[in-house]
Amino acid sequence: MTTATLEPAAEGVPAAIPFDSRADGQRLMRDWYTALAEAPARGQHVANVFVMGNAVEILRTFDFQLVFPEINSLQTGVRKASEEYLRLSEDYGMSPDVCSYVKADVGLILKEHQHPAGRIPKAHLAIASNMCSTFIKWAEIWERLLKTPTFVLDLPGQRAGNWQVRPGDAQHAADARWVEAQMRDLIERCETITGKRFDMDRLAEVEERVNRMVFHWNSVMALNRACPAPYNAMLDGLTYIGIMNVYRGTAEGVEFMRALEEQLKAKVARGEGRVAEERFRLLFSGTPCYVSMRRLVELFETWGGVFAYSDYLTFAAGGMDAGELVYDTSRPLESLAEVTALAAQRGLSNQFFAHERLEQQIRDYGVDGIVFHGIKSCRFVSSGMADTRDYLNKRLKVPSLYIESDLIDPRYWSDAQIKNRVDAFFESLHQRGGGAPLAKAAAAATGGAA
Amino acid sequence: MNTPVSRQDETDLDGLLEHCNALRLAPAPDADLLPEGFTGMLGHFPVYFPEEIAHAAGLLPVAVLGGGNRLELKHADARMGSFVCSICRSTTELGLNGSLAGLAGFVTHPICDAAKHLAGIWARNLPEQLSEILYLPQNVNTPSVVRYITAEYQRLRGDLERRTGRPIGDDALRRSIGIYNENRRLLRDLYALRRDEPWKLSCTESYLLTRARTRMPCEEHNALLEGALDAIRRRSLRAKDKPRVVFVGGFCEQPPVEMLEVIDDNCYVTDDDLLVGLRWLTTDVPEAGDPIWALAESFVERSAASPVQHDERKPKEAWLMRMITESRADGAILTAAKFCEPGLDEQVAWSKHLDGARVPYLVLEFEEKMTSFEQMAMQVETFAESLLFALA
Ligand code: SF4
Numbered sequence: 001m002t003t004a005t006l007e008p009a010a011e012g013v014p015a016a017i018p019f020d021s022r023a024d025g026q027r028l029m030r031d032w033y034t035a036l037a038e039a040p041a042r043g044q045h046v047a048n049v050f051v052m053g054n055a056v057e058i059l060r061t062f063d064f065q066l067v068f069p070e071i072n073s074l075q076t077g078v079r080k081a082s083e084e085y086l087r088l089s090e091d092y093g094m095s096p097d098v099c100s101y102v103k104a105d106v107g108l109i110l111k112e113h114q115h116p117a118g119r120i121p122k123a124h125l126a127i128a129s130n131m132c133s134t135f136i137k138w139a140e141i142w143e144r145l146l147k148t149p150t151f152v153l154d155l156p157g158q159r160a161g162n163w164q165v166r167p168g169d170a171q172h173a174a175d176a177r178w179v180e181a182q183m184r185d186l187i188e189r190c191e192t193i194t195g196k197r198f199d200m201d202r203l204a205e206v207e208e209r210v211n212r213m214v215f216h217w218n219s220v221m222a223l224n225r226a227c228p229a230p231y232n233a234m235l236d237g238l239t240y241i242g243i244m245n246v247y248r249g250t251a252e253g254v255e256f257m258r259a260l261e262e263q264l265k266a267k268v269a270r271g272e273g274r275v276a277e278e279r280f281r282l283l284f285s286g287t288p289c290y291v292s293m294r295r296l297v298e299l300f301e302t303w304g305g306v307f308a309y310s311d312y313l314t315f316a317a318g319g320m321d322a323g324e325l326v327y328d329t330s331r332p333l334e335s336l337a338e339v340t341a342l343a344a345q346r347g348l349s350n351q352f353f354a355h356e357r358l359e360q361q362i363r364d365y366g367v368d369g370i371v372f373h374g375i376k377s378c379r380f381v382s383s384g385m386a387d388t389r390d391y392l393n394k395r396l397k398v399p400s401l402y403i404e405s406d407l408i409d410p411r412y413w414s415d416a417q418i419k420n421r422v423d424a425f426f427e428s429l430h431q432r433g434g435g436a437p438l439a440k441a442a443a444a445a446t447g448g449a450a
Numbered sequence: 451m452n453t454p455v456s457r458q459d460e461t462d463l464d465g466l467l468e469h470c471n472a473l474r475l476a477p478a479p480d481a482d483l484l485p486e487g488f489t490g491m492l493g494h495f496p497v498y499f500p501e502e503i504a505h506a507a508g509l510l511p512v513a514v515l516g517g518g519n520r521l522e523l524k525h526a527d528a529r530m531g532s533f534v535c536s537i538c539r540s541t542t543e544l545g546l547n548g549s550l551a552g553l554a555g556f557v558t559h560p561i562c563d564a565a566k567h568l569a570g571i572w573a574r575n576l577p578e579q580l581s582e583i584l585y586l587p588q589n590v591n592t593p594s595v596v597r598y599i600t601a602e603y604q605r606l607r608g609d610l611e612r613r614t615g616r617p618i619g620d621d622a623l624r625r626s627i628g629i630y631n632e633n634r635r636l637l638r639d640l641y642a643l644r645r646d647e648p649w650k651l652s653c654t655e656s657y658l659l660t661r662a663r664t665r666m667p668c669e670e671h672n673a674l675l676e677g678a679l680d681a682i683r684r685r686s687l688r689a690k691d692k693p694r695v696v697f698v699g700g701f702c703e704q705p706p707v708e709m710l711e712v713i714d715d716n717c718y719v720t721d722d723d724l725l726v727g728l729r730w731l732t733t734d735v736p737e738a739g740d741p742i743w744a745l746a747e748s749f750v751e752r753s754a755a756s757p758v759q760h761d762e763r764k765p766k767e768a769w770l771m772r773m774i775t776e777s778r779a780d781g782a783i784l785t786a787a788k789f790c791e792p793g794l795d796e797q798v799a800w801s802k803h804l805d806g807a808r809v810p811y812l813v814l815e816f817e818e819k820m821t822s823f824e825q826m827a828m829q830v831e832t833f834a835e836s837l838l839f840a841l842a
Contacts, residue, residue, distance in 0.1 A: 094798060095794040097533065097791070133561070133588075136760050140760070144802075152589040154589035156598075181593070181598075182592045352569055353570045376533030379534065379564045380563040387529040387530065
């Protein structure tokens with residue numbers, strides 16, 4: 001799906017400054033951390049939310065300052081500070097075998113909320129969905145250590161393989177009814193916590209902004225089907241989804257996505273790719289290794305390999321690119337429940353049937369190979385990975401590479417070993433006659449199949 | 451007063467326990483030798499599954515509890531990362547090596563992410579079976595939850611009807627609920643006996659007797675339990691000088707029987723969360739009215755607790771303290787299966803809480819496939835001695 005027309009820049013945004021997705025993304029993230037640190041002084045209520053299934057739209061209508069603990073944890077990795085937080089939590093008693101995001105967050109609590117990016121305020125409310133079961137165990141830790149009131153948002157997921165759910169069918173209606181009941185319950189709790197009345201019109205406004213963000217986001221995702229790919233899904237894409245999450249439903253978020261789409265469209269029109277010579281189009285399945293992501297991408301880009309798509313960009317951005325996910329702002333609450341129920345099945349919990357999504361994306365993005373990144377920190381993505389790989393190898397005969405490290409634990413990154421495996425993978429791709437991207441680009445330029 | 455158990459009764463009880471142990475070690479029942487009234491089998495993964503619905507459909511509910519410590523993994527090692535818990539890996543092995551080929555279907559639950567992935571593994575490798583996730587809710591506190599569970603159970607009912615080609619009537623469901631209510635009563639009696647006279651029934655024996663339900667129709671299990679309870683009550687065993695403990699952490703992956711025996715050797719286990727899914731509904735399910743609604747409502751209103759079920763009304767530490775208090779335990783054994791994320795997280799919370807409450811405890815990690823217990827035996831022995839010393 002692509003946008004037919006581009007919107008003008010939002011009011012109050014200076015148009016003269018050229019858009020730089022990386023710098024602007026970093027600035028927005030810095031602004032967010034500043035806002036977090038200042039929330040208590042402003043007397044603002046704070047909510048902890050996760051990136052999958054979070055009812056942010058409702059929280060925004062109550063003016064909650066949003067904390068994304070997953071982003072805080074990954075930022076300890078990006079800023080090369082994770083080990084200290086991990087060790088603190090292991091000393092406290094956390095097992096080496098559990099999610100390192102959770103452990104970094106426990107470390108953060110033990111460090112009196114001092115994060116490398118600033119002070120993280122304590123939450124007045126936490127929302128944990130069941131999309132990743134660890135969210136719930138994580139929120140229970142806040143309940144215990146910080147007495148944070150927790151609301152578990154239960155989203156009925158994809159029940160079986162080849163599960164077809166369509167908006168309005170009986171199954172979707174039943175699931176949406178349950179989600180709506182929980183949204184209404186959540187609203188009551190927010191009213192109690194904040195002392196404010198729920199405002200349906202504000203919800204519609206937030207949804208309108210989410211619709212616009214998702215519209216641009218879908219286009220951004222689709223633009224990477226072009227050859228050469230204008231961005232690397234596992235490097236530039238990580239900045240984009242950070243904004244998709246933290247600024248969801250805000251004017252800044254809409255503007256970032258609008259400008260991003262505009263910039264990438266122009267890049268595609270110029271035939272400009274992420275790397276000078278794109279030789280292999282790849283799909284990355286799994287979560288990043290934030291301590292060494294730049295290095296990992298470098299290992300691939302040296303060979304002309306670009307990640308055109310990653311399922312991470314789908315599930316870690318709330319699953320909103322999965323089609324038909326547009327709020328009907330004339331019935332904001334009902335529509336929120338319907339879209340949330342649909343996103344949970346089409347964009348989030350379908351990770352448990354990952355072969356279905358990957359089969360589709362392999363075709364849509366015309367990839368030459370898949371890289372699976374398995375980590376014990378994240379059983380949500382990793383538990384079925386080896387089997388999915390086996391299935392896709394047999395069915396589609398797409399070459400694949402399996403590597404293991406961690407989200408943010410540097411102790412699991414083995415540079416020489418991973419480099420060897422990456423090099424061997426590319427050599428085998430070459431032997432299979434891959435690595436002739438110019439023919440693809442030429443075919444794409446003349447409208448032929450890539 | 452009960453008549454003392456005769457030598458013959460004791461031999462019968464031993465034979466019964468042997469039988470239960472043989473059932474534990476055997477794979478799923480033979481699909482060609484199903485008990486009367488059953489046309490197939492439905493496998494289900496821990497923790498809780500509403501067996502009544504399968505039972506009423508004429509499908510024998512078969513709890514799939516992993517491969518124990520005698521199964522060699524030939525396929526699963528290549529299909530699941532080494533960081534996944536043993537029960538998921540061995541269940542995958544049983545699926546891939548054909549041991550579960552006789553099942554009409556396999557149902558798993560949103561207890562954790564590894565368990566949810568089993569549905570995908572089944573969809574890819576055993577497409578001929580009905581495989582699905584029964585999305586039991588992790589929010590049981592929002593008022594209309596019973597309505598949602600009812601819809602989810604009706605969906606399952608429809609799937610089973612299509613699979614067997616015959617409708618599941620309300621009367622059949624009520625009959626199954628009645629049979630399972632009887633089973634719940636017998637299991638409560640079994641646990642009450644352990645609480646009141648733990649010297650008469652070890653944790654291992656209780657586990658084997660309970661687990662037998664996973665391989666036979668519930669009505670048959672009722673008869674087995676009736677007989678066993680009668681014989682156990684008449685056992686003339688004397689109390690020994692052992693501390694009373696509660697055992698938790700065995701809610702999903704099964705601790706090896708040898709591990710339970712090590713604990714029995716040193717302690718009386720007066721309550722536990724072993725096979726808690728089979729005992730999830732704690733009192734009778736109403737036998738009048740809409741049976742599906744009754745099962746759904748019972749999941750919310752008459753249920754136990756576990757580390758993989760969030761419920762605002764039941765903080766896990768409070769639940770553990772209740773087990774300890776009600777079973778008059780002197781301490782607790784806090785276990786977790788290796789690589790079980792929810793179990794490992796809970797173990798930390800439990801131990802911190804018991805520290806604060808000054809309740810002695812022992813932390814153990816296990817794997818279903820473990821075969822060496824010497825070190826564990828030493829740990830348990832030391833713990834038991836320290837408890838006795840403190841009690842003296
Ligand atoms: S043992 Fe733990 S991790 Fe494994 S399936 Fe059970 S709950 Fe999930």
